[in-house]
Amino acid sequence: MTVDLIKHAAEDADVAFAARVSTLGGEARFTEVSKKDSGLINFLMRDRHGSPFEHTSFTFYIEAPIFVAREFFRHRAGWSYNEESGRYKELSPVFYVPAKGRPLRQVGKPGAYRFKPGSAFQHFISQHAHKVAYKAAWFAYKAMLKVGIAREVSRNVLPVGIYTSFYATCNSRSLMHFLSLRTQDEKAKFPSFPQREIEAVAKGLEDDLALLMPETWKAFQNNGRVAP
Amino acid sequence: MTVDLIKHAAEDADVAFAARVSTLGGEARFTEVSKKDSGLINFLMRDRHGSPFEHTSFTFYIEAPIFVAREFFRHRAGWSYNEESGRYKELSPVFYVPAKGRPLRQVGKPGAYRFKPGSAFQHFISQHAHKVAYKAAWFAYKAMLKVGIAREVSRNVLPVGIYTSFYATCNSRSLMHFLSLRTQDEKAKFPSFPQREIEAVAKGLEDDLALLMPETWKAFQNNGRVAP
Amino acid sequence: MTVDLIKHAAEDADVAFAARVSTLGGEARFTEVSKKDSGLINFLMRDRHGSPFEHTSFTFYIEAPIFVAREFFRHRAGWSYNEESGRYKELSPVFYVPAKGRPLRQVGKPGAYRFKPGSAFQHFISQHAHKVAYKAAWFAYKAMLKVGIAREVSRNVLPVGIYTSFYATCNSRSLMHFLSLRTQDEKAKFPSFPQREIEAVAKGLEDDLALLMPETWKAFQNNGRVAP
Amino acid sequence: MTVDLIKHAAEDADVAFAARVSTLGGEARFTEVSKKDSGLINFLMRDRHGSPFEHTSFTFYIEAPIFVAREFFRHRAGWSYNEESGRYKELSPVFYVPAKGRPLRQVGKPGAYRFKPGSAFQHFISQHAHKVAYKAAWFAYKAMLKVGIAREVSRNVLPVGIYTSFYATCNSRSLMHFLSLRTQDEKAKFPSFPQREIEAVAKGLEDDLALLMPETWKAFQNNGRVAP
Numbered sequence: 001m002t003v004d005l006i007k008h009a010a011e012d013a014d015v016a017f018a019a020r021v022s023t024l025g026g027e028a029r030f031t032e033v034s035k036k037d038s039g040l041i042n043f044l045m046r047d048r049h050g051s052p053f054e055h056t057s058f059t060f061y062i063e064a065p066i067f068v069a070r071e072f073f074r075h076r077a078g079w080s081y082n083e084e085s086g087r088y089k090e091l092s093p094v095f096y097v098p099a100k101g102r103p104l105r106q107v108g109k110p111g112a113y114r115f116k117p118g119s120a121f122q123h124f125i126s127q128h129a130h131k132v133a134y135k136a137a138w139f140a141y142k143a144m145l146k147v148g149i150a151r152e153v154s155r156n157v158l159p160v161g162i163y164t165s166f167y168a169t170c171n172s173r174s175l176m177h178f179l180s181l182r183t184q185d186e187k188a189k190f191p192s193f194p195q196r197e198i199e200a201v202a203k204g205l206e207d208d209l210a211l212l213m214p215e216t217w218k219a220f221q222n223n224g225r226v227a228p
Numbered sequence: 229m230t231v232d233l234i235k236h237a238a239e240d241a242d243v244a245f246a247a248r249v250s251t252l253g254g255e256a257r258f259t260e261v262s263k264k265d266s267g268l269i270n271f272l273m274r275d276r277h278g279s280p281f282e283h284t285s286f287t288f289y290i291e292a293p294i295f296v297a298r299e300f301f302r303h304r305a306g307w308s309y310n311e312e313s314g315r316y317k318e319l320s321p322v323f324y325v326p327a328k329g330r331p332l333r334q335v336g337k338p339g340a341y342r343f344k345p346g347s348a349f350q351h352f353i354s355q356h357a358h359k360v361a362y363k364a365a366w367f368a369y370k371a372m373l374k375v376g377i378a379r380e381v382s383r384n385v386l387p388v389g390i391y392t393s394f395y396a397t398c399n400s401r402s403l404m405h406f407l408s409l410r411t412q413d414e415k416a417k418f419p420s421f422p423q424r425e426i427e428a429v430a431k432g433l434e435d436d437l438a439l440l441m442p443e444t445w446k447a448f449q450n451n452g453r454v455a456p
Numbered sequence: 457m458t459v460d461l462i463k464h465a466a467e468d469a470d471v472a473f474a475a476r477v478s479t480l481g482g483e484a485r486f487t488e489v490s491k492k493d494s495g496l497i498n499f500l501m502r503d504r505h506g507s508p509f510e511h512t513s514f515t516f517y518i519e520a521p522i523f524v525a526r527e528f529f530r531h532r533a534g535w536s537y538n539e540e541s542g543r544y545k546e547l548s549p550v551f552y553v554p555a556k557g558r559p560l561r562q563v564g565k566p567g568a569y570r571f572k573p574g575s576a577f578q579h580f581i582s583q584h585a586h587k588v589a590y591k592a593a594w595f596a597y598k599a600m601l602k603v604g605i606a607r608e609v610s611r612n613v614l615p616v617g618i619y620t621s622f623y624a625t626c627n628s629r630s631l632m633h634f635l636s637l638r639t640q641d642e643k644a645k646f647p648s649f650p651q652r653e654i655e656a657v658a659k660g661l662e663d664d665l666a667l668l669m670p671e672t673w674k675a676f677q678n679n680g681r682v683a684p
Numbered sequence: 685m686t687v688d689l690i691k692h693a694a695e696d697a698d699v700a701f702a703a704r705v706s707t708l709g710g711e712a713r714f715t716e717v718s719k720k721d722s723g724l725i726n727f728l729m730r731d732r733h734g735s736p737f738e739h740t741s742f743t744f745y746i747e748a749p750i751f752v753a754r755e756f757f758r759h760r761a762g763w764s765y766n767e768e769s770g771r772y773k774e775l776s777p778v779f780y781v782p783a784k785g786r787p788l789r790q791v792g793k794p795g796a797y798r799f800k801p802g803s804a805f806q807h808f809i810s811q812h813a814h815k816v817a818y819k820a821a822w823f824a825y826k827a828m829l830k831v832g833i834a835r836e837v838s839r840n841v842l843p844v845g846i847y848t849s850f851y852a853t854c855n856s857r858s859l860m861h862f863l864s865l866r867t868q869d870e871k872a873k874f875p876s877f878p879q880r881e882i883e884a885v886a887k888g889l890e891d892d893l894a895l896l897m898p899e900t901w902k903a904f905q906n907n908g909r910v911a912p
Contacts, residue, residue, distance in 0.1 A: 054764035057741035080738035133385035136364035156389035157361035282536035285513035308510035589841035592820035613817035617840035
């Protein structure tokens with residue numbers, strides 16, 4: 001999976017300046033970035049003052065299987081998307097096959113599943129079943145295209161394990177909301193049970209947040225990973 | 229495909245009352261529904277006063293292939309969703325196969341495609357390719373489940389042509405925005421090129437709008453099918 | 457202040473049905489409302505599964521001073537508004553004057569203010585200052601209207617303490633988000649410091665939530681009053 | 685009124701790259717900016733493909749009277765705000781008084797008002813009434829503060845003509861939606877009747893759009909000033 005930061009306008013100072021408009025009005029713009037900003041950002045996070053975190057922007061380019069994109073696009077507020085279209089473009093034969101390290105067995109009940117490593121046999125079946133099904137799907141897709149059937153019809157047979165690509169733009173508030181639901185972390189005040197594959201994408205996003213807005217990320221981490 | 233209206237709180241009078249708050253304040257509540265409401269609704273639609281159309285609510289239960297759900301869920305503002313989960317539930321083997329009437333050939337360029345009927349040969353290939361690929365996918369899915377591989381892993385191989393089900397809640401404004409993009413109609417001021425399958429769903433939604441809010445629907449139709 | 461529930465399509469069963477689509481697909485519609493729903497709703501609230509709470513709708517008619525409406529309208533996601541317009545309508549001379557019970561003194565620092573009762577002298581000054589300023593404003597407003605100056609210009613002089621009226625439509629998720637920020641409650645996991653006047657409105661809204669969706673409200677209360 | 689662009693991540697190429705993800709997938713990133721982008725942007729605008737315009741970000745600092753801010757904050761989707769707080773900060777005595785050039789007389793009916801110049805007498809009354817009311821309000825405000833009454837109570841008497849300041853962040857799509865409703869222009873396909881003061885702010889915003897995204901602005905202008 002690919003997570004590339006395409007562009008951004010996002011730094012901790014943006015949060016501090018926006019927050020200070022409340023208390024200083026127009027003077028907020030002329031204050032200096034200072035060590036106190038760290039305390040201010042922590043206070044905003046702790047008491048759930050979310051709006052100052054919205055004056056930032058991240059644009060990512062992401063490649064992931066369709067089943068990941070499906071979960072991703074459920075995030076509506078503060079997110080914008082443009083995705084590769086199976087109507088306008090012939091898709092590429094890149095498919096997701098779980099690696100050896102991917103736990104295959106699910107125990108527990110809905111909403112609280114845990115995962116355990118698969119046996120060698122289970123991995124064998126998984127590899128085999130994925131490949132056979134993917135090949136059959138790809139063959140059927142190409143055959144239909146070959147005889148002149150439209151892309152938007154032919155793609156019906158393609159699996160949710162095929163890769164898609166998309167642009168996603170968010171702000172630091174909507175990004176933290178995403179992270180709170182799509183990562184599992186012992187520092188989290190609320191439990192989450194994200195599917196492992198979207199969590200891998202989420203971690204890529206989180207790296208960029210931590211790099212570009214270190215105080216914001218630290219405050220997120222120290223206050224239970226709850227989006228403000 | 230299935231489009232069932234589960235519940236609603238939506239009538240033309242809601243629009244009129246909300247609009248009259250602007251001009252009458254609290255007295256708006258005590259006005260009577262009248263013939264003049266039709267003119268008011270038409271005026272709101274024509275001049276793009278959208279907010280009065282938001283004080284309404286429709287909840288639909290929809291069954292459609294994943295590729296339709298994918299386009300549907302791109303609508304963010306004024307829409308809420310809950311979908312059947314391939315993580316929590318074994319999916320059912322119900323797949324979409326284009327019927328004889330479904331045009332198969334696409335001519336034109338991106339953003340302005342038109343569709344023409346497929347030949348008998350193309351339909352033959354389409355039927356065959358769909359069935360073979362769907363069967364291979366289902367067999368691989370069941371085989372993985374059988375040996376104890378988690379649902380969220382096994383489903384990777386399932387095609388976007390398999391059916392899913394979801395609840396969708398919207399208001400008459402967000403519904404009209406959906407209709408303006410997902411239907412093709414000669415009365416439309418702006419061209420749209422929806423995929424035929426989502427258009428079928430859209431028509432189901434539109435029937436309910438026309439039934440429950442006839443003046444709103446008429447105004448939508450008479451003003452170029454642009455959401456206000 | 458006035459908080460009237462105009463109409464609604466909101467009950468606990470809506471939440472349960474929407475949530476069950478995840479695990480049961482279309483069968484969700486045919487399940488019965490049962491005692492287990494209470495546990496399901498509590499689980500959804502606790503683990504922050506928010507979307508099932510969105511398939512509900514409340515429309516309120518509210519009368520409150522402009523300074524309350526200003527805070528109210530900051531809530532964007534899941535809220536729709538139509539407000540009395542000072543451009544289209546001559547406003548009515550109804551003004552907010554703090555009653556004897558309204559604490560007048562503020563101690564502490566931004567983000568964590570507490571309020572203490574005003575002295576008799578402070579209340580005297582408050583009453584007097586409000587009345588004098590309101591009368592001057594109203595006189596200036598009427599004088600301008602009298603000589604033919606437009607409403608939208610004349611209203612400049614009207615204070616934020618004058619009453620306005622509006623329709624507001626939300627769902628139970630956006631309503632709980634509002635309540636979590638606009639009420640102060642010892643059961644709340646996160647502190648809030650709402651202004652007393654908007655809290656009064658919020659309590660009116662909360663009464664309707666508790667009445668119409670008792671299990672949802674109970675779960676909200678028992679899980680720290682955090683919107684899911 | 686003040687409209688300062690604080691920061692931005694917005695250029696025409698952002699729109700073109702995002703749109704090309706649909707047709708090129710990941711290769712979109714490696715295409716060159718070219719003259720063809722202008723045609724692509726015009727096509728997207730004309731056929732109302734809105735999402736590619738969302739991968740951009742503008743943050744403005746704005747000073748305007750409260751009655752302007754009230755209209756501004758009605759824009760919810762794609763807008764973020766932080767405003768100077770009358771609870772946390774003593775406001776400054778800066779008030780809006782209509783200048784000689786401000787038309788004072790309103791003719792026509794709701795939704796279609798036109799404005800005509802005021803007479804010398806009307807301007808005299810306007811100037812006088814504004815000043816008297818503003819002075820009375822300010823005096824009452826300061827008197828209450830002086831005796832220790834909280835800012836959030838004292839401000840009740842302040843008029844909607846007093847200046848406030850705020851940060852507003854948007855993208856080019858939400859900005860164009862704002863402009864389509866808050867400016868009047870003979871090129872507009874749909875009529876708008878914005879209040880003159882918010883139109884002045886809108887023009888400031890539009891200048892920055894035209895400067896930073898000239899092809900987008902040109903397409904907006906040439907396609908009837910309808911937000912895509």
